[in-house]
Amino acid sequence: MTETKTLSLAKIEALAFDALVAAGTSPENARPLAVATAQTEADGVASHGLAYIPIYCEHVQCGKVDGTARPSITQPRPAFLLADAATGFAHPAIDAGFERLIPLARDQGIAALAIRKSYNCGVLGCHTQRLAQAGLVGLGFTNAPASIAPSGGAKPVVGTNPFSIAVPDGQGGVAVLIDQSASTIAKSEVMKHAREGKPIPEGWALDPEGKPTTDPQIGLAGSMAPSGGYKGVGVALLVEVLAAALSGATLGIHASPFSGTKGGPPRTGQFFVAIDPGAADGAAFAQRITDLVGAIHAQEGAHLPGDGRGAKRTRAASEGVAISTATLDRIAALSG
Amino acid sequence: MTETKTLSLAKIEALAFDALVAAGTSPENARPLAVATAQTEADGVASHGLAYIPIYCEHVQCGKVDGTARPSITQPRPAFLLADAATGFAHPAIDAGFERLIPLARDQGIAALAIRKSYNCGVLGCHTQRLAQAGLVGLGFTNAPASIAPSGGAKPVVGTNPFSIAVPDGQGGVAVLIDQSASTIAKSEVMKHAREGKPIPEGWALDPEGKPTTDPQIGLAGSMAPSGGYKGVGVALLVEVLAAALSGATLGIHASPFSGTKGGPPRTGQFFVAIDPGAADGAAFAQRITDLVGAIHAQEGAHLPGDGRGAKRTRAASEGVAISTATLDRIAALSG
Numbered sequence: 001m002t003e004t005k006t007l008s009l010a011k012i013e014a015l016a017f018d019a020l021v022a023a024g025t026s027p028e029n030a031r032p033l034a035v036a037t038a039q040t041e042a043d044g045v046a047s048h049g050l051a052y053i054p055i056y057c058e059h060v061q062c063g064k065v066d067g068t069a070r071p072s073i074t075q076p077r078p079a080f081l082l083a084d085a086a087t088g089f090a091h092p093a094i095d096a097g098f099e100r101l102i103p104l105a106r107d108q109g110i111a112a113l114a115i116r117k118s119y120n121c122g123v124l125g126c127h128t129q130r131l132a133q134a135g136l137v138g139l140g141f142t143n144a145p146a147s148i149a150p151s152g153g154a155k156p157v158v159g160t161n162p163f164s165i166a167v168p169d170g171q172g173g174v175a176v177l178i179d180q181s182a183s184t185i186a187k188s189e190v191m192k193h194a195r196e197g198k199p200i201p202e203g204w205a206l207d208p209e210g211k212p213t214t215d216p217q218i219g220l221a222g223s224m225a226p227s228g229g230y231k232g233v234g235v236a237l238l239v240e241v242l243a244a245a246l247s248g249a250t251l252g253i254h255a256s257p258f259s260g261t262k263g264g265p266p267r268t269g270q271f272f273v274a275i276d277p278g279a280a281d282g283a284a285f286a287q288r289i290t291d292l293v294g295a296i297h298a299q300e301g302a303h304l305p306g307d308g309r310g311a312k313r314t315r316a317a318s319e320g321v322a323i324s325t326a327t328l329d330r331i332a333a334l335s336g
Numbered sequence: 337m338t339e340t341k342t343l344s345l346a347k348i349e350a351l352a353f354d355a356l357v358a359a360g361t362s363p364e365n366a367r368p369l370a371v372a373t374a375q376t377e378a379d380g381v382a383s384h385g386l387a388y389i390p391i392y393c394e395h396v397q398c399g400k401v402d403g404t405a406r407p408s409i410t411q412p413r414p415a416f417l418l419a420d421a422a423t424g425f426a427h428p429a430i431d432a433g434f435e436r437l438i439p440l441a442r443d444q445g446i447a448a449l450a451i452r453k454s455y456n457c458g459v460l461g462c463h464t465q466r467l468a469q470a471g472l473v474g475l476g477f478t479n480a481p482a483s484i485a486p487s488g489g490a491k492p493v494v495g496t497n498p499f500s501i502a503v504p505d506g507q508g509g510v511a512v513l514i515d516q517s518a519s520t521i522a523k524s525e526v527m528k529h530a531r532e533g534k535p536i537p538e539g540w541a542l543d544p545e546g547k548p549t550t551d552p553q554i555g556l557a558g559s560m561a562p563s564g565g566y567k568g569v570g571v572a573l574l575v576e577v578l579a580a581a582l583s584g585a586t587l588g589i590h591a592s593p594f595s596g597t598k599g600g601p602p603r604t605g606q607f608f609v610a611i612d613p614g615a616a617d618g619a620a621f622a623q624r625i626t627d628l629v630g631a632i633h634a635q636e637g638a639h640l641p642g643d644g645r646g647a648k649r650t651r652a653a654s655e656g657v658a659i660s661t662a663t664l665d666r667i668a669a670l671s672g
Contacts, residue, residue: 079415080445080615109416110609112446114616137582139574153638157631165574167581176577178570228564234514234641235571237628238501241512245503245624246473248616253631273446273609279416280450280584288581292573295493295589302489305570 004322013038019334023057025067032091042316062261079108083115087265090121102134105274114247115270120258124164125179132166132174139273140164143243146252149223151230154210156223159252161239170286177306182236183224242271340658349374355670359393361403368427378652398597415444419451423601426457438470441610450583451606456594460500461515468502468510475609476500479579482588485559487566490546492559495588497575506622513642518572519560578607
């Protein structure tokens, strides 16, 4: 059993902020990352919470990310925003972009934000849900270094490239939150099994010849299995076209890894689309979402991908979150 | 072996047109359906080509579709078009909508077309590829009567809801065309096995309790298996939110079937998004797409979903397409 200590969300945010700043991140860039870290812990996604901060710090120190970058936003067309993250973290570019994307989507009915020269954006649903909280349908796409092979091939050409959709409930909350990668399982799970020397279930990864393997090391040298076979490749390609090709970010085939210190900045990208349900009929939209969600919850045992997150978050806000002391020790060492 | 007769694309279009008009479809509504039918045959998707015309005709005659409907288009926001298909075929509404969507996307950078009170739109990629041929990234989503159950449940709540992305090659052609349903296999395949009294492979469909079945009849009474498990449900929900909830179309849980004559008009919907790669950098976009497609084709045996369609279409244009004589007999009977 892992030894843990329970911390408030404010404390989690402060720990993340201090470590990021100590590593050379500017306070204005560290803040949105620290906020997202606390939120991710509140949602119960520990792998991308405080445990991820040492990787962020390492990447600032080795130059994979410019901790002091200042993102810039332009508006090349009336409904299209373009953010240059300037080799910095994705979070400040997303913050700056959303400030303009939200009112723009309300005016235009639909608007896009493309982000280039960016980095791993953490949990994608953390970002799209902010669009839903603003009453908009939020779509998000983010690309990653190539790890999925094309159908009939064995060499990776696209990342595990997740997409997300966040749906507003018409009352300032989030009715549905989907955030899923194009692979059967997250690459971090295969890496975890490799570290622990445990075999992986068949269907998670493929060897360098494209054949199934249960050896995580061989899987990491090969490719990640796409979810549902060629249809997972299709989802990864959708994301690659939007988040990398359209935004002008680095393609997964050219991007340096999101782990380790080698290869220079990955400079990958994101693409967000915000749609105002009020453009057609906001009240009818809210009713349809209530109907759809109701038809799912009416079935015993049935659930939506984002279910349970709200309850976890409420509990975390009052009770805090249990963090492994090993992680806390690593964070403490980073902050000096 | 099926007996066939080879027909030119013009002849296929004419046969489809005559049958639709004989069933009571107005000539202006029959034309786009007939054009799509010929194109679908050229692409080698026989199931949705001439073989589908008897179903369209039956649905005009029983009132599932109003063959003489006139779609109307409004523009509630600068980048958002809304089409009311008026219980008619999807094709004329899409045609009328695209006429405005294409120039709008070029002006705005991104634009949407939501279609309500519509119907089965046939092969979704037939529509999105027209956006790519106009130099735009085309996204398409279309909902269907519920046939996929939520995770943990057994009762269908969303359709096999396909999405499509068509990517321009920068020279008036289509570099990538993805068009895939959210289920492991098309429902029409399960129906075909049921008609032929053949068992289906495990993993295609589930029984009314949500357990795997190899009996197609039991599968049709139960639900279609989502591709990749809960991630297929996620894709279907994405499509349902856009194509039905946002457009104001009928949700899959309320829609009448796309087959048979019962239940009145399904009045389902579509959602299209068109994005101009020139909003960020058109030349850099084309280069990235060339790189990505090149990395796939450089691998022996590797292929993209839309590969081979172009060659088939070129051959069909000069040599025609072999059509089953049984289908031709059915069409001849319809045209009187």
